[in-house]
Amino acid sequence: MEDLIKRIESIFKVLKKERGKRDNLWIIEVEKDSLHAVLSYLKDNESFKHLALVSCVDWIENNKFQLSYILWSYQKRQNLIVKIFIDRDKPEFKTVLNLFPQAEIYEREIRELYGVSFEGNPTQNEDFVLEDWEEMPPMRRDFDTLKYSQEKYGDRDSEVQKTNIRKIISDFTDEWRRK
């Protein structure tokens, strides 16, 4: 796996590399402009034929969206996550549809839930799971779901509702972690 990373480094500028929780899982970060080149290289020369997932993380603190492209090589049985960061104010990126056709639906999902638009994906504006959603994309961290839920769906006047469940849950998990 290290050889692979070295090979990639010899060609592309790798901003950050990191071993994952398994031996065959590595995470690299590249510049967003070189992503297509990297993916293309990995697909054609390093047998990473399978794009398992495209996911998105909202780093609201850094004002960035992280896009992760999770690749899998059937021959080497290795996972490689290539991640990039894009500007949160201008959530646009280019599609990888030409490399991995299956990216179509992942990108559609990210478009719907994070509002990142992918230039060149023809179907990205279709509904993925939400029908007729008009608000801010719901998975962004600045979207207040509780408020939205209460406004839209109402609230049953009950004991349970009045307690702050979020706090209870976070307290509980903190306690559990501490153990």
Add this chain to the structure above:
Amino acid sequence: MVNPVVIIAVTLIAAFSIGIFQFLGKKFVRGVFWLTILFDFTAILSIAYGFLTKVIKAPIMVKIGGFPPPIGINLYVDQLSAYLGVVVFFIGAMAAYHWINRGIDDPEPKALVLMLLLLLGSTGMIFTQDFFNLFVFIEITSIASYGLVASKLDGFSLEAAFKYIVVGSISSTFVLLGAVLLYKFAGSLNMLDISNHINKSMYSGGMLIIISIMFLFGLLIELEVFPMNGWALDIYQGANPAVVAILAGGIVKGFYLVFVRSANYLKFPYLLKIGIIFGLATYLVSQFFAWKQKDIRRLFGYSSVGQLGLLILAGAFYINGNLTGFAKKYMLFAIIFFVLNHSFSKSTLFFLADLFGKRNIEEWKGAISQNKFFGFLFSSSVLSMAGAPPFLGFWAKLFFILAIPRQYFYIVVLVLIGAAAEILYYFNLYRIASENDGEVLDYKGSIIPSLFNVLVLLGLAVLGAYKFFTITGMEIQNAKFLAFITVSAIAVLIIGISRIAQWILALGMLISFSYHLIRNQNFVSVFNIQSFFVILVLVGAVIFLFATYPLSKKYSASFYPLFIFTVFSMVGISVASNWISLFIFWELMSWSSYLLINQGSKKPAWIYLVMSAIGGYSMLAGIKLLSTGSNLIPVFKASAIAAPVWAAILIFTAFLVKMGTAPLHIWARDAYGESPDGFTPLLSGVLSKMGVFGAILTIVYLIPHISHSNIILYGLAWFGALTALFMALLAVFQEDVKKILAYSSISQVGYILIGIALATSLGYSAALYHTVNHLIFKGLLFVAAAGIIYRTGTSYLPEMGGLIRRMPFTFLAFLMGIITLAGIPPLSGFAGKWLLYSALLEKRWMFILLIAMFASIVAFMYCYKLLHAIFLGQLRDKYRDTKEVPLPIVIIELILAGLTMAVGMKPSLILRFSDKAIKTLGFSNPGYAYEGAHRIVSKFGYWNAYFMAVFAIGSFIIALVLFFLVKAKIRKVGQLDIGYAGEVPDSPESVHFGYDLYAHMRRAVRVFIYPHVENSYRRIYQGLMAFVDYTRRFYTGDLNTYALWVIITLSFIFYILYKGVF
């Protein structure tokens, strides 16, 4: 009357004067030419007219120079020569006219000279009575034709001319040798003299054989006999069509007359054998080689050669066939008719081929359909050429077949096979030419010669029919009826400007005809099987004709005339009193229905025609087997003669083809499915019933008299049962409404066939009942389908759906039709099934019963498919504004639906007629009995139709009342308000189930629905084609081989004569 010498002399002088005075200009040349032709034609016509009106009683004998016959040269003009002379000059004039007006290559004066010489030579050939003189005239003719053939001066024609010169020289040499030797042998050159001099015993000597062979062989080469005719085809293909027309239409007939006459004078004893061998070989080989031909002129050439072969065969029989009495007369007329028919129609075809200018038959696409008048001329000549009634070719063929002695039955078979092959390739051409798309023709040249020829042909058709009926002495009603049919059809054709007028006139004709028939006491009092079918035909025809009104706008002016023709010929079949008149009307029906189907779709029509031709000709062959020496026209009461098994089988084939019984069904699906919608009900409801009628006749009149009749009947029943089953199975997987109904029709007729094959009174009851019933419900279904196709514009089932909302009446009628078809009580369909099953039980044909019952179960599948795919399910947007089918169709639908209901309650409405008909078939009772008013009892079971109907309707009403008593609040909802897993369907198409409804079933029955039969036919056809294509290389195009074949043939003749094979 003009002295024949004058004709020759004038022509000769004119020819030379043209040659000498051509500097006087084109006008002079043409003037002399036309004047000569006119004079000659008038002269010969006057002679012929003299013979015709019996002014001239004996043959004209002209002594040239005053020397009496044995010494001097003389001309001998008898009736045949005169007639043939008229034909030759007529065709010659037409060909010349055609050439001059052709507009491509103006004939030079030289060519006109040659033309005159050609006519002169052939006239001389026909008229002369001197063997040497004959040779001279042959030479004149040949040399003139060499020049004419070469006159086009392109590669093809020069090559053809060269081959012609070489082969013609060989031929002339033989003729000359023969003449010289003959003079040495007999001391005379005069034909009559020689004929008096020799007798048959002299042929044992050997010398005379060689002489005759020499002489006749030379003529045979000119007659384009099989192994030695490669050059002729090149001429047909390459030479100027005007020249070819005169050669094929006139000159060759002259050679033929000379050949026959010489053989007669020479008393050549082997003529029959030689005629059979070479005539038959030429005929068959050309008819088959023409299949693969793409060049239209060469195709016509093959056909001409074939016709010559047939003529040689006929001539041989006439001269040397020991024909007696009537047969000899028949044969004479056959020859005359063949000659006339071929001359006029073939020359027309060559003219037309030249006018259109295209050589490859693929380029003829649309030639007929795009140019009505041209199409009329072309169709008439092709129909006449192929022997379609009532054209002359048909009568010729009929005379010929009747005249052949019975011991030469194989010749009948082979000739009919050839005739079928001829129809196959001619109508392949016709099929291409009548395709709907194609370019509109612009004529190059004049159409007048063709028009004249066709007018003559039409006149000759009348003459042929007249002669046929007078000579054979058949009942005069037949002829009258034929004339009546033709006149009616022509009357309808004449007012072809307005379809409505045609419709009214046709309907009026049918109704008044039926009215007069019913008024006829004789007809009503003697109600037999024939009256049964007459009524069937007329009722069906009136109903279906009525329904065609809204559809008629699309059809051409010939639709109604052909409709009338078909209907009346079916009446003719039903009232026929002997096998020959049955055959005549049968052929009329086949051809007119072919032309009707051809208005819809071309290829299916062609297959239909070929199958019909095979059927029709096999029937003719069977009829031939029935005839005895003195009785050439076999009548129905055939108990006296021993009918052979093969006669029955052959005759039956025709009926099985019309009934579409497997494995003869391959025409039916597409012919039913793609024929004009207005005609399909008639085709299914009535026309296929003519097969039933014929089958009944055959079984009643022939089968009882042959050995193993039980096995034949049992086999027929199996054919019927398997047809019923497999056609039903095939219907299940069709996606076209008319094709489903087509297969269904064949399947139902399979039931009828079972009923007939039972040959018991109950079986006949079932068959007759089902015949009428099938007319009712299948007519209803086809009429409704026609209306639906008219409104929706498609017959493809997956395109339809939900039409119940737009066409409620049609749905109601269609539903009744389907219930009847499925045989579910209480409608009329069940009675037929019950009678048939009872009859089968009675005869203990268990396996057939099983298959028949099972077939009706399979039928449910396509019944449901029809109803569902057309009427139920989701209505599409494009049919949202579709209207109910046109009123006349609705009326017919509802009448027929009412009929099935009425008959369902009282089957005796039909059964009382079938009972009477069955009594005339020699049965004392109809096989079932009434117990009380409505209960019908057979030996096995019983059934009360009236009670069933009352019970069903009563229970239904009770159920309905009960329903309204307890019903909830019912709302009628929209078409997409369906419980579709919570989804809202977005379009009717997305939730309509209409394509391949039985995909799951297909997996189980794949092996049964694979088109084995169709594929085997295709394979046979392709195999024959490949074989023909391979053997066609026999004509190498190489002169050396052609010459070699001449030698080989001569050697062959001598060899077999030497070995004494004869």
Add this chain to the structure above:
Amino acid sequence: MWIWYKVLYALIVVIGGLAYGLLLGGISRKITARLQGRRGPSVFQNYIDLIKLIRKRTAISHGVMFFLAPMFRLLGGIGVLLLVPIIANNTALSNFSFGGDLIVVLYFMVFGCLGMALGAADSGHPHSALAPTRGLAQMAGYELPFLLSVIGLAIAHNTVSLSNLVAAQQGGILHWNLFQYPFLSIAGLIAMLGMYMAYPFSVVMAPQEIAVGPPTEYSSTFLSFMFTGRSIFGVGKYVLFMDLFLGGATNLVEAFVKTFVLFLFVVFISNVFPRYRTEQAVRFFWTYPLVIGLIDFIRIFIK
């Protein structure tokens, strides 16, 4: 006058047939439940279901054919029950068997099915339209062995009258067709499984894939009529098979016992088999029962 008595008796027979049919349905559900280790519903559950269906307050209709189909279904059921003699030569219980013989019954059986299929198709629901095609295909499957046995018996006894067929089997248990012509009877009884769309051959209704088959869009009163029709139809078919193979009946008790035995046969078989696909069912019917039946068929043919 006697016809009115007949009508009266017929009404009683229909009502009795309905009651019996519903009861059999309940028992069937009970047996299925017990075989699966459940307690199962009460045997009278079908009565309750029927009452509930009749008393539903609203219903929807898709069109005329949709509306009339339940009536056709009911009519088909009643027709079959009434055309088959429960007790031959009994004035009351020979029903309307004077109206037609076995052939009439065979064709009348289709009446209801066709009506239902048309109604189903008129609803515009794709599953409703799909189910009848399966049903008809399967019908083509099972009718072949069934017709084989029917024809064989008819020829063997020289009659297609059901009363006469019953009469021919009188005189002891060994005279039953089941023992006289065992192979034909096996073929017929296997065909009966298909006719009841019982479990190996249940692809028509197939609740897991195509909702409930033809009546997918039917509700309330419409469904109650279909339910009624099906129950009566079921009884009619049991009686038919009893007359064909089990020697008919001479009294009501015997009739109940024999039809119940046939019913148990169907229920037990159907509870232990998974489902055939359409073409598998068709192939099955066209092979094993057919070949088995042919043994007797040929025996009769030769005789």
Add this chain to the structure above:
Amino acid sequence: MKDNKYFLDDKPDKISYSEVWQKFFNWARAKSLWVVAYGTGCGSIEIPPMVTSRFDAERFGVSTVGTPRQADVLIISGYLAVKTLKRVIRVYEQMQSPKYVVGLGACTVNGGMYYDSYNTVNLVELYIPIDVYVAGCMPRPEAILAGFAQLMKKIKEGRADGWKHYLDNFEQYRKNQEKIIKNWKIPNYNW
């Protein structure tokens, strides 16, 4: 739905009736509950055990059918998203009266663990009249059967009239539904 060529456009009818043998028929209705097998959430996993051998709902006359047309009971088995709600409304309206709805699990009561989700309907009874709620996350089959027992009791007593309430207050329900469902693409009433 503006374009009405495919659908019946009418509003539902208000139904009022009185029967002669009211009690008897209510008893029959209670004893014969046909459940449409429409799984909306994780609760649909609990339905198969309920109707199969172990818990055997059929002994109470509860059986499943495959089509809403024939069903009496609609089980909302768990959380309802807006997207699912549309389908549930369609299924519910396609059922024939009298009809009953059983809400299954905490999610139907008040959103349950998804109370703050942007996509889970918290108060189902605003949109569909619920006759019986079965609380729990998820309720075990025993609990569901208990819920059915409650429903039967209500039916027998004639109190299970949620469907009547829906018809009587159809406008109000529709308003509630339209509030959360934008772009209402289904017909005015799902006949």
